[in-house]
Amino acid sequence: MSARVKRDELDRIARSYSLDATAVESLLDAADARPSRADRQDFLAGCARHGGVLSLAAGIVFFVAANWGRMAVFGRFALLELLFVAVLGIGLFKPPPRFVGRAALFLSFIITGALLALFGQTYQTGADVYELFLTWALLGLPFAIAAQWGVASAAWIIVLDTALLLFCGWQPRGGLLWVVFDGGRLNATHAILMAAFLNLALWFAFEKVEVRAVPDWVRRVALTCGMMFVTWAGVLGVTGNDFGGSSSSTRAIAFVGAILALAAVTWIALRWRRDVYPLAVAFASFVILGMVLIAEAVDTPDEASLFIMAFWLIATSTIGGRMLVKLMRQWRVETA
Amino acid sequence: MTVAALVESLRSRGVIAADAPPFAHAGHDRPWFIALLQGAAGWLAGLFLLVFAAMIFEPKTTTAIFVVGLVLIVSALGLYFADRNAVFLDQLALALSIAGQFALAWAIMKDQKSAVLIAALLLAMQCAVFAVMPNKLARTLAALFASAAWIYLVRLWLRPGNGGVDDFFAEDGLHHAPLMGGASVPVGWIATWTPLVLATWWLVEREARWMARGAADFARPALTGMLLGVTFGGIVTEPLTLFALRDTELGIPFNLWSLFPLLSIGLALYASYAAFRVRNPALVGIAIAGALLHLSRFYYLYGTTLMWKAAIMLVVGAALLLGARLLRRRESA
Known part of the structure; x- marks a missing residue:
């Protein structure tokens, strides 16, 4: 994609040549400075799509965090694992680079973290929080790679760095990193x-x-x-x-x-x-x-x-x- | 496309005369991260200079603080006009300007009892700084701070607290009846955001006109500053003490009115759309980051069960995906 002329330069060109409003419209068209109607719709559709996936991911995380006490342990795990299998199935059935596939595998990555949180919470394994994030990063890596999506890659980096930050900041005595x-x-x-x-x-x-x-x-x-x-x-x-x-x-x-x-x-x-x-x-x-x-x-x-x-x-x-x-x-x- | 190629294109379209002089490339382009680095450095330096000035001059009275602030701002103005092209002087001027604005704000807040009057005076101060300072970054910051002052003005007018500077930072634990009862929340939201949204919408729609009138030096920073205000302003629409993680204070009780702040996410997304329309990718990214920030606020701030929050996010997610699908169908139709 070729670089566009920046807005500041367009302002200076308009001022330098004393362009009137019609001439400025031509300037903006020539510089491709304004997205077309199709571009704008594309942007809105993209925002809605990405926002929808993130909202669903947030909803799933909130759901697990709610610690749904009324369900038995088995029920909680079953629900989350069914969800996991469902999105994984979508990801395999409609693989990336299709958006559905990318989104499904991204959600698989998110649900991996939710499952680990539920596991740690339910069984009180004594693991530190950093171990949750580190395990999430390790187990979720295949999904982040398979998603072939910048958002998934960025999420993986953030999870990994959260684990490192928690370990370096709180210095918990235990877990994989503590061995070293x-x-x-x-x-x-x-x-x-x-x-x-x-x-x-x-x-x-x-x-x-x-x-x-x-x-x-x-x-x-x-x-x-x-x-x-x-x-x-x-x-x-x-x-x-x-x-x-x-x-x-x-x-x-x-x-x-x-x-x-x-x-x-x-x-x-x-x-x-x-x-x-x-x-x-x-x-x-x-x-x-x-x-x-x-x-x-x-x-x-x-x-x-x-x-x-x-x-x-x-x-x-x-x-x-x-x-x-x-x-x-x-x-x-x-x-x- | 380079600037030279664009100017040639204008010649061939007959927009400018064939014999018009070549465009003198001013070379003031700075990527967003360099502007952020310099803006943050100017901000911090301004704070240090203010504390330094306070320690040296030890202004005790409101008048003395006001005079120090005014001197700093006038010095900044002088530096800006001294040499418009010197980046070093620009940075020093920004630091002095910020230090002066802090001093003036301090003088305003020190003895005033009325929080509404404080907010109004701060808004007026930012409007004056915007009008007077001949620097794009200074005007952008002034527009952003003016947006924040406007948000506080409406909020404090509709939901008065104890009065005074504490209302900006803490609840006093006493109940103060909002001006319009329960309707204060939606009325406040409409009164706060409608002017900002309309102003930014108008600026985007009428871009060619104000560029032609040579108003870009004001309109461009005003647009950026207000869009930043729209993106992050939702944070200052609630008292900061409610952004707490303590067990005893997890936000306001859930009711229909408390869904209004979810609209902060919508505002941030509107800001990203407006930024996209003027092809400002950095501002698009910042607005999207703002939307995510508001999402995390929703998680911590509102005192309802996580199940309700999960349900809301799932419904919103499904609605957004449906909306995306409908938009795609319309595109391909």
Whole structure:
């Protein structure tokens, strides 16, 4: 799809040539700046379709969360499993790339999570919440892949990152991840770095192997989640507020790991010369780490650290914004 | 299509003269995530500058706070006019402007007892900032904040609380009769959203006209700001303390009127449709994210059983899928 002229440029063209209303109508038509009636109907139909699937998914999740106490355990499981089999059947009968197939497999993914929640709730297995999400991500992966749909891929990434966030944030003692990151040789800081590098690896892999089921915006979701963990690790490295104490080696690992991740993302983006979004996210992380560093370094007076942080924000966002726009225009010309 | 190709196309259509000078590419295009980065940085810097100014000058009286705010805003205005093309000055000006607006808002809220008057003054302030600031991002933010002030104005007028700044953030635990009884909710919803929806609809419909009149510098940010207000404004239509996860306070009792906020999802979807009509994919995405946010609010906010909520979502889902099918049939007919 070719890039359209942006609205700001259209405004400037209209002003520059003093176009009247009729001429502006021609300008907007020539620039394909207004969707046709068919396009608009298509958009509304798409919104209704996607909204319908999400509403159904939300309804199913609410239904399970209601903890329908009047039904026996067997009944609850049977209902959910019948629903699961039904949507899976639809997915197999009308497979992707048909929308019905995609939606059905997406719902299969959602119901997997609902089933696991019901299982954990019913049998009080003692599993932590992160284990629910992690198991959901692992068991739901085949459905997310089979759906061949960006929405399903994004949902899978969000479920996986919720599991990682819960593990890194609450440090529960148990489950699969605790086997590795038990606070002995590897601790929470390592877990955060692992989560960061996992997301970045996913982003890198999907950028390299362009899969239709993982479009641009889903890759950006993975990258953004990764950079959130990177920023978290960096903040821990600077502040030293680790969960299990602030040993200097842990802080150093966290800080160095964060800087390496930022450098890697920046280097890859500059090499590919395709999209400035990775640079923008890396830059945002850098700005946040800089702020935290200033807050740590400038002890007193408070006014000084506030002023320096304000100046840091203005200067970095201005310089960064200018560089990013310049690179964007350069790469746009190169790929045109 | 590039700008150059578009201008050539206009020449060949006879829209502009064949000998019209070539278009000077101003190069002010910024993707949404860069605008977001700079906007967020400006916002945060504004807060830091305000606290800094408060610590240095220690304004104690309302007049002193007001003067500090005014000085900051006038400084921002000066920076904007100093050099329109310098991005650095733009960012500094935005930070000072935001800091000044916070100071003025503080001065307004400090001694005022009437929450309605506070909301009205804040709305007037944002309208003034919108009119005066020669910067697109500043105007967009002003339009967004003006929308929020309008929402609060209608809400507080129809459902007065104890008066004063607390009404913006907490219920005082006392019952205050709404102005129009039970009808306050639907009347409030209509009064709040009708002007915003009509204004944005009109701006989208009449785009060619205001572009031709050279009003794009005002209309474009007004449209974006108001659409953002329509997308997220539903959040401020309920007291924030009801967005609680405590067992004892899980929202208002369920009745037919409490379905009205479900319409926040509809408003966000309207905003996405309007954004689609002006080919703004970033705003479409933000509006859809807003709709999902309102869905999660529905889960937590309204004190009814989850079975009712599940039933509502299933019915809504089925209705939407049916609607999609009917639209597709109409398309192919």
